[in-house]
Amino acid sequence: xxxxxxxxQKVAPLFACASISxxxxxxxxxxxxxxxxxxxxxxxxYDGVVCVGGDGMFSEIVHGLVSRTxxxxxxxxxxxxxxxxxxSLRIGIIPAGSTDCICYATVGINDPVTSALxxxxxxxxxxxxxxxxxxxxxxxxxxxxxxxxxxxxVLADSERKRWMGPARYDFSGFxxxxxxxxxxxxxSFLPATDILGTxxxxxxxxxxxFICQHDGQLYSGDSxxxxxxxxxxxxxxxxxxxxxxxxxxxxxxxxxxxxxxxRSPMGLSPAAHLxxxxxxxxxxxxxxxxxxxxxxxxxxxKDDQFDMTFVEVHRVRxxxxxxxxxxxxxxxxxxxxxxxxxxxxxxxxxxxxxxxAYSSWNCDGEILxxxxxxxxxxxxxxxxxxxxxxxxxxxxxxxxxxxxx
Numbered sequence: 001x002x003x004x005x006x007x008x009q010k011v012a013p014l015f016a017c018a019s020i021s022x023x024x025x026x027x028x029x030x031x032x033x034x035x036x037x038x039x040x041x042x043x044x045x046y047d048g049v050v051c052v053g054g055d056g057m058f059s060e061i062v063h064g065l066v067s068r069t070x071x072x073x074x075x076x077x078x079x080x081x082x083x084x085x086x087x088s089l090r091i092g093i094i095p096a097g098s099t100d101c102i103c104y105a106t107v108g109i110n111d112p113v114t115s116a117l118x119x120x121x122x123x124x125x126x127x128x129x130x131x132x133x134x135x136x137x138x139x140x141x142x143x144x145x146x147x148x149x150x151x152x153x154v155l156a157d158s159e160r161k162r163w164m165g166p167a168r169y170d171f172s173g174f175x176x177x178x179x180x181x182x183x184x185x186x187x188s189f190l191p192a193t194d195i196l197g198t199x200x201x202x203x204x205x206x207x208x209x210f211i212c213q214h215d216g217q218l219y220s221g222d223s224x225x226x227x228x229x230x231x232x233x234x235x236x237x238x239x240x241x242x243x244x245x246x247x248x249x250x251x252x253x254x255x256x257x258x259x260x261x262x263r264s265p266m267g268l269s270p271a272a273h274l275x276x277x278x279x280x281x282x283x284x285x286x287x288x289x290x291x292x293x294x295x296x297x298x299x300x301x302k303d304d305q306f307d308m309t310f311v312e313v314h315r316v317r318x319x320x321x322x323x324x325x326x327x328x329x330x331x332x333x334x335x336x337x338x339x340x341x342x343x344x345x346x347x348x349x350x351x352x353x354x355x356x357a358y359s360s361w362n363c364d365g366e367i368l369x370x371x372x373x374x375x376x377x378x379x380x381x382x383x384x385x386x387x388x389x390x391x392x393x394x395x396x397x398x399x400x401x402x403x404x405x
Contacts (some may be wrong), residue, residue: 028307054097277379
């Protein structure tokens, strides 16, 4: 609830000095910003949309702008095969939330003044967006993290403890770790075999990233011949290249960016790129609590997070997840009705030895209503007022001449 104060004290004076005129709307309820952009806003008279808030507010802006753009261009969002039209307006994010993961992963620091200066100088950073569907029905867009299993359970449990404030995340995380639930299912994915970079190459996405620029050229479609060979979520010719992994999983994560934050400076996937048209699919198979703890601790260190026998990672363009007990739609409906009661009882009583059949998907901090989903990556669908994280080796070398030598 500090957004209005941060804007008036730190951002508005800078915009005034730069002769940037603004129309300010103070949101009054959830999805206020999303609904305004989808229906009421006269977008043609603006050069950009800036939100002051956390990742939730940014998600609202993305959903509003992307949905409005598809509607204006006659694109059916409910079709997983549709190629979405990129948004023309750039989006700015002034950090004023609890974690501000997206700002940290695209700018490198959570500072309102720094983000405001990126808006003033007119920086532009393209970003990929994932679309999430269930049975040809659009659910949500994902910008940073899709998590099933551990991260889904943490979110679902923390939502029931909002009275605890920010401490609920630590409490729910510890509780979920102790319950150690695993979930059985099949993950089908379309690997990105035609791009530079892998999830384990330790190549960070930084300002002027060559990998993102390279894939941007492939997707731009400067000529008809290039546009025909540019891979996208709508290309059927890649169906033959799908891979399938079946088993019991503690966590299934899809990171479209590093997902770095002050608590986890390296993020879930340190080598993930912002605008290469892919997402890093991380599969954590059932293992002991001790090994899973080792995996979680890797998020706070510089060690290879995927160098474990029970962890595998794939850079993909699309993927699907089907729970083990979900053979058809009727069984999924059972999950949402009868089985939900029993899984709720088990989750509220960790001492129970039985494990629920289904988890929840954590989509950028929001719970999805279905376990069986299909996800496609849309390359460079939006643009931010940012330039990516800038390296500072030059200044470090100057401060330490021996390192420079």
